[in-house]
Amino acid sequence: MNEVMARLRQFRDDRDWKQFHNPKDLSMALSIEAAELLELFLWKSPEQADTNKVKEELADVIAYALLLADHYDLDIEKIVIDKIALNEQKYPVSKAKGKATKYTEL
Incomplete structure (x- = not known):
């Protein structure tokens, strides 16, 4: 990079x-x-x-x-990793797997 x-x-x-x-x-x-x-x-x-x-x-x-x-x-690697971590909270596997639903509707 x-x-x-x-x-x-x-x-x-x-x-x-x-x-x-x-x-x-x-x-x-x-x-x-x-x-x-x-x-x-x-x-x-x-x-x-x-x-x-x-x-x-x-x-x-x-x-x-x-x-x-x-x-x-901005540290590209850090901001992407941080965003993935946030999305992991918003889209837990138990609720989001196989769905294209927005996190507010899971």
Whole structure:
């Protein structure tokens, strides 16, 4: 992950784009890229989506998420592990296994 972050920062800094990478704009870019990812599946079955395009759009989503986390100096591994722990409480196996129900309705 360190190499990925170093490459993202270098790419951004070489172009003097850090000035545009505030949390609001990074969040908006992330949302836009996520919508572009969704568009690849629109009116298709999941199997019909072009895997190479999915790869590209997913990379954009991940890159903007990483840059946003970097802006706030967040530890990606820690925040994901913490979120999994929270979800384990909200979705105990005994109630959630095999169900797509929201935790408030379990």
